[in-house]
Amino acid sequence: MELLISDYTLRTITLGTAILGAITGMLGSFAVLRKQSLLGDAISHAALPGIAIAFLITGIKDSHVLLLGALISGLIGTFWIRGIITKTHLKSDTALGLILSVFFGFGMLLLTFIQKQPNANQAGLDKYLFGQAATLVESDVWLMTIVTSICLIIMLLFWKEFKILLFDADYTKTLGFNTKTIDVLITCFIVLAIVLGLQTVGVVLMSAMLLAPAAAARQWTNSLSTMVILAAAFGAFSGVVGTAISASQNNLSTGPVIVIVASVFVLASFIFSPNRGLLFRQIRFIKNRHDLELHKTLSFMYRIAENHDNISHPHAIKILNNFHGFTKGTLQKLVDKNYVTLDGNMWSLTEQGYKTAANLYNQQSQEHE
Template structure:
């Protein structure tokens, strides 16, 4: 285990962390749109579809220069995306089927080219595969500069097209009817997403890139209903995952960076799913309990009132067993009634006496009247 100080001064780690952080931000921002447009698996498809481009460029030039390989990846990634979009547009085939086919047949073509190169004598193709499966620790300073430059351009484009992207993510038909060029925006958004995926390939690899594109968006979506907040949150989550994952992988021996980043971002997603306000599972559970308590109280109070109507004395007290007519008295139902009664007593709507019998109060009668009006009945 390396000490934190040593970590902070580790030059390679700084470079890798910077790269992962940038990647996290960019994929968080673009992922938000992909998630909203239900195209989140595009990342998976594009990153696989990049392989033939990478190998083809290498086949033509014979050198392993990052810029050239990225360009190849970009071209074949874009080509794959265009085919997917046209399949979706012109046939009844579903988007995900189109993704699956392009993903694997492009990958197949990549393998064909790769095995073809291996037969050429003197070809130094070793490492091309790891280009696509990702190896963050091999990131060079120059690679990170490229990532930062491209990332900044992507963020600028998103900023400039903010209004268009927003309307297009939520209501493309409406956008089209207003005269927004939907085809162009679709292609621009897909293209910058492809660029982001391609720069991510090198550090986290094919499979993990798809997680990085989806998870921050999904996590951010739970906390807000506003696009701007969602995008900023997603960028933050992406950044956190990038940095924490990289640090984690250098602290723990034998911990690959890509998977570490995925574990961190998955944790963020699960925490968000449970804890998020309004949408989160925990919040929803508590809200449901609150609602069912309120309903129980209303029911008990109304039942008490109706029982009381049978007596000359409206304040006649009743036993709890009387309050649940028509339902079997299970231990749980009984407990619910007692709980409701205690809550009602605290509000002053009922009172109890020494014999554990319960009677409605004036405030309670008023409350019943209010409940009846709310439910469309007449005032008492």
């Protein structure tokens, strides 16, 4: 923390990764909910030839120029994907895989060509493959801030349209909204976010940065607005923590560490989220199983008790041994719920237990019918 406060370069990198995490998490929510998880991977790989071509044209390694080339290339790849899906019989996953492999292969070919040129200025372009957060400067952070602010303002202005399109595209058309324009707007924002992160996280890992915070946030809520806020928070926190861990150790690349931290959020969310988490799901499963055993035992007691005019007629506990689901723990729970009373080795149903058991028995009879 002291290093973060005193070191200007580290503060710049931390701020940049936090902003990047926030915008990718925010826009990644739309990609996840639209079932376009592979879109981030395809766009990030499609941006690589744009970086190489921008360098070949200008001969300089200015990050803004290279990212502009990446943006153009990413948009071309995105609209080619849309064209393949709409103009052919190919499914979206095939189109995404096709564009990803073709553009990435072309980009690697160009990078290899550039590396063999007698130009000392070409060194370092490969950082866009895996990212190099240490190259972030103040102007890059300002660019991220401006783009994030624009995305946020437009998202707030068109929030209703985005939300309706996300969950019911046909209904959006009936309301008179131009669904194609809204869809293109969301996609362009996702491309922008990916391109901004190439310098920090790189082509290979950028899709994880886009999807991990959103996937983690989805486990905690069913509300779109809450999910977007949580995803932005998870992304920003991953950026800050990942940068801090990377700065505290030698020879640790910041981008991969940020992705690992984001993945920890995903893993923790999959396990500990109250509604969808594996831990609470298992707890609910065990509770439901115990409740089922309790209800079956109570129904068995009811069938025994209904043979007597007096519902509180005592019966020996050993009779219950004939019932497969009976346990001493189950009997004690029935006593705790005031369904059953115990007197030594004898049990009897209470009035409350008889009424509850009668309802359960009738429900089971109707289900079997």
